[in-house]
Amino acid sequence: MSATSRRSVLAAMGGVAAASILPARAQAFPSKRVTLLVPFPPGGPVDLTARQIGQKISEYWNQAVIIENRPGADAVIGAQAVQRADPDGHTLLVCAIHHTVHPSLKASLPYDFLTEFVPVSGAGIFPIIVCAHPSLPVSTVGELAAYAKANPGKLAYGSAGVGGGTHLAGELFKSMTGTDLLHVAHRGSAPAMNSLLGNHVQLMFADGPTAVPQVQAKTVKALGISPSRLSLLPDIPTMGEAGLPGYEAYSWSGIVAPKGTPADVVTAINAAMTRALKEAETKEKFERFGAQPAPQTPQEFGAFLKAETAKWSKVVADANIPKQQ
Numbered sequence: 006m007s008a009t010s011r012r013s014v015l016a017a018m019g020g021v022a023a024a025s026i027l028p029a030r031a032q033a034f035p036s037k038r039v040t041l042l043v044p045f046p047p048g049g050p051v052d053l054t055a056r057q058i059g060q061k062i063s064e065y066w067n068q069a070v071i072i073e074n075r076p077g078a079d080a081v082i083g084a085q086a087v088q089r090a091d092p093d094g095h096t097l098l099v100c101a102i103h104h105t106v107h108p109s110l111k112a113s114l115p116y117d118f119l120t121e122f123v124p125v126s127g128a129g130i131f132p133i134i135v136c137a138h139p140s141l142p143v144s145t146v147g148e149l150a151a152y153a154k155a156n157p158g159k160l161a162y163g164s165a166g167v168g169g170g171t172h173l174a175g176e177l178f179k180s181m182t183g184t185d186l187l188h189v190a191h192r193g194s195a196p197a198m199n200s201l202l203g204n205h206v207q208l209m210f211a212d213g214p215t216a217v218p219q220v221q222a223k224t225v226k227a228l229g230i231s232p233s234r235l236s237l238l239p240d241i242p243t244m245g246e247a248g249l250p251g252y253e254a255y256s257w258s259g260i261v262a263p264k265g266t267p268a269d270v271v272t273a274i275n276a277a278m279t280r281a282l283k284e285a286e287t288k289e290k291f292e293r294f295g296a297q298p299a300p301q302t303p304q305e306f307g308a309f310l311k312a313e314t315a316k317w318s319k320v321v322a323d324a325n326i327p328k329q330q
Contacts, residue, residue: 034094034270038069041260043099044083046076049194050214050296051258054129055099057290058260061281062274079103079168079329081114088116092265094274098122102170102256102317105310109318110168112328119314122261124307125271126278127299129291131256132235133174134216135244136209136225138201146229146247149208153184161187162208163197167329170256171197173317174210174231176324177254201225212256213295231255236292257299259306271303 039062041055055072063070075083080103090096104118116122135146141160143149153160164172167190179186189206191197194215201209202224209216209225217237220227227238229247231254244252260278262271281287282298291298301309 034273035066035068040071040073040096041099042073042075042083042087044080047074050131050212051099051101053294054258057287058281062277065277085115087263088121090263092263094262094266094270098261099258100261101258105313106168106317108314109321110329121264123266123271124303125260125262126275127301127306128258130297130299131212133210133231133254135228136211136216138204138207139226141207146249149228150182157185161189161206163189163191163200163206165194165197166190171210173320174254177320180323181252217295275303
């Protein structure tokens with residue numbers, strides 16, 4: 006065989022090989038069911054947003070999207086499971102404020118959240134509502150600050166657990182007002198709210214989904230809300246309007262993928278999420294449980310994660326919160 010013939014045969018073989026590889030590389034996403042892994046128990050605000058988004062993108066893709074709840078270790082176990090998953094976009098983490106607090110609060114972590122996950126999009130914002138027991142003799146945020154200063158260490162606020170949004174919102178309030186409040190951690194927002202209803206704690210910096218039903222039922226007093234007013238509670242002022250300008254605290258959820266997930270796959274997931282979050286039906290359902298849709302581009306969400314990590318690192322340091330194992 007001449008050199009020219011050999012080159013022709015090799016070129017043909019290369020073309021066949023490339024053709025056999027091409028379908029796998031060009032295969033449309035998603036090619037199988039997609040898992041949204043929620044690192045919290047069912048029923049919470051992060052879980053609720055994941056289920057609404059999952060239902061919508063399943064319809065768009067005509068592909069199964071399942072919600073898998075894998076709680077444990079303050080949302081670390083679920084995150085680690087996604088970190089170890091194939092970076093093909095079929096296993097995604099529904100992350101939350103906890104993941105940007107952990108670097109400053111945890112003694113050690115099995116991953117670096119900012120470098121070992123790929124930002125996809127924000128999902129939901131859960132406003133923080135400052136709630137007080139009806140017996141507390143305050144009606145505004147300003148009155149609360151004054152009362153707390155006059156009674157240092159005598160007011161307790163409940164939270165859903167150390168390091169979460171409902172805890173650090175209280176620490177931010179303490180830092181900005183120079184007050185001394187006692188933090189009482191619970192295993193979830195519902196137990197914390199039950200403590201407030203029973204007057205075992207006098208305050209709660211509650212997430213919207215937990216607070217709204219109680220505020221509407223007038224079983225607790227709402228003094229202020231962050232970051233913005235909520236249509237379900239139009240008369241509750243923002244924290245700035247209530248006398249504490251610059252205060253901004255809220256919980257949130259978003260989607261990240263394992264490091265190495267292709268950019269075109271991230272773009273496809275982001276597009277589906279953005280479409281879902283902009284639907285009127287989604288907005289209505291979010292508002293029913295005190296949440297707000299929060300779509301972002303991958304770049305915007307990445308910048309948000311970095312900003313949140315820096316913000317809460319300062320709050321944790323200022324509050325002298327000890328490192329957790």
